Amino acid sequence: MxxxxxxxxxxxxxxxxxxxxxxxxxxxxxxxxxxxxxxxxxxxxxxxxxxxxxxxxxxxxxxxxxxxxxxxxxxxxxxxxxxxxxxxxxxxxGLARPAEEIGGPKDTYVWYPIADMLLRLALIVGASFIAIGVMIGFGDDFAAQLAASLGQQLAASNPELAANAEAVQDMALFVVRVLPAMQPAVWVMIIVANLYLALRLTAASGKLRRPRDDWPRALRMPRPALAVFAVACAACFLPGGIGYAATAFAGALGACFIMAGFAMLHARTRGAAWRPVALWFAYFAVMLFVFVLFFFLLAGLFDTSRSAPVSKAANTTPNNDN
Incomplete structure (x- = not known):
């Protein structure tokens, strides 16, 4: 380049x-x-x-x-x-290839599917948090110390909980156990949100070469991600560092499937008069009850696909020499 x-x-x-x-x-x-x-x-x-x-x-x-x-x-x-x-x-x-290479028409580019990008992004984010965990020495001993410290903070902030030391410790252990999944999950959503905003900004400025994706239909996970997610979830129950590492991957991948579930809701309600009410109700329910995310996770798991936008080669040359 x-x-x-x-x-x-x-x-x-x-x-x-x-x-x-x-x-x-x-x-x-x-x-x-x-x-x-x-x-x-x-x-x-x-x-x-x-x-x-x-x-x-x-x-x-x-x-x-x-x-x-x-x-x-x-x-x-x-x-x-x-x-x-x-x-x-x-x-x-930014990747694109001539459609002719895969049996498509001449003078046309096929762009990299968002689904494939999402899978690779989840793996990168998961691996990044695993590397950070290795740097800080996150393991069983570290988790035990963190749980004890968190339990003390919970007891100090809520006198009612202080009377039940066992409940406080169980809550702290639960938080510490899900923390390796929560951090990559939240961060991969933040990365995708910034990507979407950057795509809109560069498109508005005329600098973006990639044609506009239909995000409600394009934001899906590819089918191979199902196997990767299943292996990560199964490995979460392994002891030690392997279990924590698998939890990080499971969190990042799960967040992508959840986003796919929300995208499916946006796509399925498109054009309906009751769409604003349905979307408002869905997001409000998630803010009130975290377990609602599980239903969006299931929706994302059952709707895997790969869609790639195309563009005329003469009008939109890829901005990367790849």
């Missing part, structure tokens, strides 16, 4: 912007935490609008800037949870 001075400049500026959005979390303020959620956005915009090279430069610039502003360890964490997933996802989204 050929990089111009403009591509390099855009990548560096995007990386600095992403670093500023992420390092503020050190202050532990509410605003800083909110800004952290948008830290992948500059990398996505650079990669989608100016090519994969600009995206990787943005990721590298972000890592260097964070290591200068904070610490090398913080830079590694930022690269693992923000820079690497964002650069990888934008790389896959």
């Amino acid at each position: 050929k990089l111009t001075a403009k591509d390099i400049g855009v990548g560096v500026m995007a990386g600095l912007a992403a670093a500023l959005l992420s390092v503020g979390v050190i202050t532990q303020s509410t605003l800083a935490m909110a800004l952290l959620l948008f830290s992948p956005l500059p990398i996505f915009v650079a990669a989608l609008g100016w090519g994969t090279g600009a995206g990787f430069i943005a990721a590298l610039s972000m890592a260097v800037a964070v290591s200068v502003l904070a610490a090398p360890t913080a830079a590694i964490v930022v690269v693992l949870i923000t820079a690497l997933p964002a650069a990888a996802a934008s790389y896959f989204i």
Whole structure:
């Protein structure tokens, strides 16, 4: 891939912007935490609008800037949870191949399916959190200490719980056990949300080469993801580090299936007069009752597909030399 001075400049500026959005979390303020959620956005915009090279430069610039502003360890964490997933996802989204190679018409490009990108993104995010867990020494001993500390905090914050030490400890152990799944699950959703926003921004600016995806129908998981998810869920019951690692993968993959379930709801209610009420009720129910997510998970599991947008080669040449 050929990089111009403009591509390099855009990548560096995007990386600095992403670093500023992420390092503020050190202050532990509410605003800083909110800004952290948008830290992948500059990398996505650079990669989608100016090519994969600009995206990787943005990721590298972000890592260097964070290591200068904070610490090398913080830079590694930022690269693992923000820079690497964002650069990888934008790389896959920018891939296209001539339709003629797969029996399609000439002068037409077939773009990388969102479903395949989603599976790979989930695996990358899961692996990133596993690497962070290895860095901090997350294991049975660490989990026991964390559960004890969390139990003390719960008892101190709620005097009624303090009277029942066994219930407090059981609650703390449950939270610690699901934590390796919750963190990748939430973060992969944040990454996908930033990707969607970046696609809309670059499309509005005219820089996006990829044709617009029909997200309610395109946001699905491919069929091979079912087997990967099943293996991860089964391995969650294994003891030690293998169980925690499998839990991280299961959380990231499960979040993608849940998003697919929500996308299916958006697609199935399209054009219906009662659609706003149905969507409002679904999201409100999730906010009130977390177990409702299980039904969206099932919906995502039962609706696996791969759809790829196409475009005329003369009008929309891929912005990546892949």
